[in-house]
Amino acid sequence: MPRQISEERTRKEMIDPQLEKAGWYLRDHARVKIEIPACPDDFFGVDGYDAEPWNGVTDYCLYRENGEVLAVVEAKRTSTDVRLAEAQLTYYVTEIEKHQSFKP
Known part of the structure; x- marks a missing residue:
């Protein structure tokens, strides 16, 4: 069985x-x-962001020099279902896109 690694x-x-x-x-x-x-x-700096349903924290946000979010990185323990992480990340970037000129 693979070794489980914490977030x-x-x-x-x-x-x-x-x-x-x-x-x-x-x-x-x-x-x-x-x-x-x-x-x-x-x-x-993105007004109106709504973190529901996770009401959480984006693990990493990478920014352009102008302050726009270029990428979001979501960290999970290795035992987490990757589909959950993908859904969470998709939600975050979709919300961010509403407040800048592109989707991270």
């Missing part, structure tokens, strides 16, 4: 190194934001 370890061991390798420096908070609450009045 935290997935981030630290899999996602963070890949983002850094691709040139997304995690300490550059103008370009990369991690675990920002997705509240309706202040979702990364």
